Amino acid sequence: MTVLDFLRLTGRSWRTLLIGVAIGLLGAFGYTQVQPHVFTANSSGFVTAGPSEGGLIGGSEAAVAKAQSYLPLITSRPVYEKIAQNPDSGLAEGQTLTGRLTASVAPNSNLIEVQASADSPAAAVALANGALQAMADVISDLESQAGGGVSSVTVLPLQDAVAPTSPESPNLRNNLLIGAGIGLVLAYVFVFLRKALDVKVRNSKDLASAAGVGSLGRIPKSPQLMGKNRASNDADAIAAESFRRLRTNLRFASVDEEIRSMVITSSNAGEGKSTIATSLAQVLAQSNTPTILIDADLRRPTVASVLGIDGSVGLSEVLSGQISLEDALTATKTPGLYALPSGRIPPNPSEMLGSEAMRSIIRLLSQDYIVIIDAPPLLPVTDAAILSTRVDGVVLVATAGRTRREDVGAARDMLSQVHGRLLGTVLNMVPPRDTADGYEYRRNRSYYVTANKKGMPVFKSAKGHVDLLEPQPDTNAPATISLAPRANVAPQNAGKKAQPQAAPQQTAVAEPPLSNAAPSDSENAPTRRSRRGA
Template identity: 45%
Template sequence: MTFLDFVRLTRVNFLVILGCVTLGVLIMFGWTLRQPVIYTATSQGYVVIGAAATPGEILQNLNTQQEKAVTYATLITDRAVAESVAERLGMDLPPEAIAGRLTAAPVENSGQVTIWASAESPKLARAMANAAVLALGEQVQSLENAGLKEGQKPLGLIKLEPLDEALLPAAPSSPNYQKNLLYGALAGLILGYGVALLRRSVDRKVRTVKNVEEAGVSAVVGIIPIADPLSQGHRGVQENLGVVSEAFRSLRTNLRFVDVDKPPRSIVITSANAHEGKSTVSANLARMMAAAGQPTLLIDADLRRPSLASSFDLDPSVGLTQVLVGDLTASDVLQATNTPNLQVITAGRIPPNPSELLGSQRMHALVEDLSREFTVILDAPPLLPVTDAGLLTATCDGALLVVAVGRTAVEHVELCRKVLDQVGGRLLGAVLNMAPRRGLGSVVYGYGYGKSDFDQGYGESSKRAASDTSRFRLPWRPRTGSKDPLDLTEHIDVPVVPAAGRRSQTVADEGPTSSVAEPRAARK
């Protein structure tokens, strides 16, 4: 994992990691509250050796003091020391309990021994520390005189004398809230990243362009970000969707260069499953094509759950099914919309045999005839649940697969490609829909840029840029009245042409960045 992968993993799972850290802190805080409050007092003893007469004896005594201090510190947990402390303080506790509250350590390069005593109250801790020094001194004296014969006078050359009395502890030594909460946060952080890595390893949803390419789709021709009007359904067909409009313009332009020699005249819009935004993409793409001056026909070929009639507020009673059964002609069911150059054929009555109608020779002839006059966009049912979209693609110039970011599985994209290959259909490319606007760069490249990177040039400044048509006008103009979808209008956005195995630029940069051949003077 690279550093950029780590950054993206952190950003994508930030709430999970934050939740685990918070949980760790709360658990440790609750555990700390249940711990008993302990105070610790400190006392010190000093190893005393008989007076020395010469400098050599002084140095020898100093070395002996340090050695004795190390030895005496280990005696603090002796049973005799614990019993002496309990006797001095009148404590009714077993020696093991007393010994467990006492610790000692020698002070480096000196003859001192530091003793710590822990208790439930500051006064008791101080009393135990002072008593422990005296008890340890008695034990030292007993050991030093252990070799004397009965009735022989103690030598008293080596002693452990107490220094200043222990101070009263001002604050408890345990529990340590700061230390415990830090440990809890650290444990939560480790747990959070563990969950994030687990989610990453089992996550098979499409989240980046690379995921689509791994599924065998050669090109991503568009990335549509999330927007409130679109989230309300494809009723969000509006004149100005801000940055989303720019995304649909980029999709429209990329489609013109999918096959320059044989541009698609009939395009099926489908998805792997329902509720992935295929109808929204169909309606807005058709409007954008019509807005560019190209006569466009949008057909609601979803004869199971038609929706375009309500989207454009059209008459749903007559439509495609009546034409296919021979009751009406295509010209009878064409319905105009508020967008110039855009007409719609609704689904009409829902038939009992949608697959047979859509796969019929009459449907093939109808699409072929209409594509001579219009660029035909067909809103088809999802590919995986039913066969309708596959049958339509086999009779049309190609299909666009709408993939919902974070919702469509990579395996479903692979299966859709196989279905189209089996029926002889052509997959023009994929459209990533519902891409998060914040971090759109992670969708394109797999690692992160912020929201501002996507909005730059498409906010309020995009209105000024759109008015400056000279920035986007190519050095030639379209032929008047031409119906060729490759005819370029006055101020279209010019994309980087998507190619197999390469990332396609789906959001137009500020200013022309085309890879198509342009006159040298125009590029300058």
């Protein structure tokens, strides 16, 4: 992991790290509150040995030596007994002095300091003063015995102890710093452990690594692509631009061979394949590329409900020979886009999709139209694997933070076993604030175009001002690339009785070809509309 990867991981996991620090602070605060408070007070005095030649501060060499030699007395039994006998020492009955008294001598001086600890400021002051006096009495007694009743060493009190204002321990500030540090470290351990054990697809790199092919696009998470709004990808400018990018990448997915038909599928259900198939078909049609969207999910069809068309008759009836392909095709609100709904749910979907009739339909329609097939997920059923052998390629959809990498690998293996061609992958529902895949959308958000209620484009600048421009007609001509449609062939029954005219915006769109016969002069008449046109 590089430094940049570490910073990105920190940015994505800042909430977890913040929670870890907060937990560490709370734990340190609670620990501090339950610990007994210890207050420390200091008292000091000078040790003199005979006449003071150098003054009290400097002290004679004998006084300095005596002060150093008497330091161990602070923890001796005679001193403890003297303190216990002194009613002013603040020592309660039954209390022990072990570890509560220390003594030290200032460097190169005869100044001795006594430090006492207690559970309250007053008790610490009384104990420090009492200990210094007890130590002076014991030293005087020892010197008197050694000198034949006359003591040559005297301890002169210099400064009485002062009541402390805050406890010596526990130290709240230090404990909080330590707790925050421990919480941060544990949070990082959790983040790295979660990353190491993570089996979900989080970004395009994870998806490309699991699928073994490159990424064709990333679709951001948007409320406009959920529920009943799935057919209106233009409502979100960022989402619309992501589908245009997917369209562009698909056009260059194959250099040596045209991509005329493709299956849109996923590893498991609920990963957004139908939404992506519908939106991709719409943006293809909007680029003057005649497109047909086939709902081949004969188990849980959704294309008809997304596009708002009648789905009672469709692919299953065509495959069973009940109606003709011409009657099943339905014009949509998007000029240049036709849909073939699933129709009624048959008892044998896999057999119907693997039939020769299905192969003929795809071959016939793909001669002059781009065919987008919304297929069932790969892992639950075998329908998509069968369809992958009938088309030019497969686009695999995965959901960021939901799809498991092992499921993507299993789907790839299924396609490989039937010799299906995997064109690439699409990562769906990318969080807009994800630093790995969504940052480019958030950074360039002000550049995307939205429309007002009148249909006029609204350009939002970086500073927030809004400019309204008149809408311009679409002058994009079909590009001479692999996905461009071939010359339109009018249907063979164009000379028959005309049907009611469809919407004006659809009159310039050629009907799906139903035969390979060359068009005659009578076939150049206005094209026939579906009996169930939009």
